Amino acid sequence: MKPFQIYNSLTRAVEEFVPLKPGVVTFYSCGPTVYLPQHLGNMRAYVFVDTLKRALRFNGYDVRHVMNITDVGHMTSDADAGEDKIEKTARAQGKSPREVADFYIAQFKRDCAALNIELPPDAPAGDNPTPPQSALCRATDNIDAMIAVTLRIIANGFGYVTPSGVYFDVEKWRGPGGAGRLARQSLAEQHAGQRLEHSPDKKSPHDFALWVLNQPNHLMQWESPWGRGYPGWHIECSAMSMKYLGETLDLHSGGLDHIPVHHENEIAQSESATGHPFARYFVHNAFLVGMEGAKISKSAGRFPVLDDLIAEGINPLAFRVLCLGAKYRSELAFSLDSVRAAQKTLDYLDEFCRNARRAENEGNQNLELSESEDEIDEAVVRDVPWAGEYLERFELELNNDLNTPRALAIALEAVGEAYRRRDFGAVNLLFLFDTVLGLDLKTRLEESSGDQRVFGLLKLERLQKERERARLERNFKRADELRVEINREADELGYELRDTPGGQSILTPKRRRS
């Protein structure tokens, strides 16, 4: 297999991915700030992270993934002024900051589950994890680690303490007017034509807060060597990545918007503290655009969220298909139409899986839907002699800077070929592809395979039998009447009646029509 290639923002080039330790990838990705529901643009970023993880696993890597949850320190404006985003929501809702964070964390986890995004396990309690390990970690649970990093930065001469806070000395780090490594903008360029309001304690307007002091209005405060206060926004990523994954990361991801400030500052903090390179590869996803104009129920005046799609009768995984249909580095135009088109693609794949299951049940073909993930590979090689070409192309595109649109296209082509050949053994090939695509095809097939049970659930068995008899007797008028009757009941559960070539009537999940 060709090695995995990925675009590295540090070099602005597609590079072969080589982790520090063979076979293991340490991956840190910037997670949500939990003061609002995550909108679809946010979720695109997490679909990207999840797809990248799956692709790395497909390449045989053991991925240690850490994602942060920002529940303190993310300001509505300049880092040393402004209001904490979580506290702002807390005041508005009459809740404590912790309650606000808990609420939106739960919602975030729920949305990720709906999109089949696998999150790392919650960070274990206690201070001394055996790194590297996967973790979903909250900033407020890691204040000690942030203080420790800040102490190292000060000890190395890159941080200074003032009455209003501890600041990072950007000019000392970069040199006068030095250009940032990611943004490639000098300090002078960055703020040309700008007048930043800043604390008079700062040596330079570019300096940013590591720890903020003397802000009595803030709800969340902790004791520190410098007095009561709270951490700056950027420091959490430096502290937690180091704590769980070590001082040099293989991969660090985030949105494009993080390049000029957040990641630039993370690099400065981490490298000034440790003296080691912070991350070997930075990857950044582009935005989902057009959401403002998207005509989605209830979403007027704000960015649409996953619940808005669900309210439209769209499967969350259709949104995942939409994301896979564009490269992660390209802007993706969102609209109800584009996500509905994606839903059709998802329906097509589901339908193929159901047809395969039916073929298996009817014994039309010597076919076994593989049971475990380990069996899939074997089953594909054993049962589908023509699959090799597709598998090879799929891997090639996947490893070409995560070209998911092509990879998805290949999966769809393979399904078309399977239909033409009437070879449903290819369902195992599709399941194999799905370990990367993440559409949960296998699980959902199993869930929906109780078609016959739905008749029982709705007490429609008698009607079903009657209709099958009517069809057999070619009493089509009666059959059509019964279909209407059955569909009326089934519709509530999202099912509809369909006839198979074998003569049976079945209930299947309803297809949406646009």
Place this chain on the structure above:
RNA sequence: GGCGGCGUACCCAAGUGGUUAAGGGAGAGGUCUGCAAAACCUCCAUGCAUCGGUUCGAAUCCGAUCGCCGCCUCCA
């Protein structure tokens, strides 16, 4: 002002120097079917914002023009 990106069919979107410009949706026709659905087949950009240039050859490189957008201040 600075940095960066984008403009490919009705819609979403790959492709970034070389056979017939992926794939999906929508649309048209057909096969199959009692009907419906599903599935399959065929068609659907002689052209990739515009105009120049480089080249044997460009959607792909260079220049100009037009249009859209992001960032530099919180943002995935």
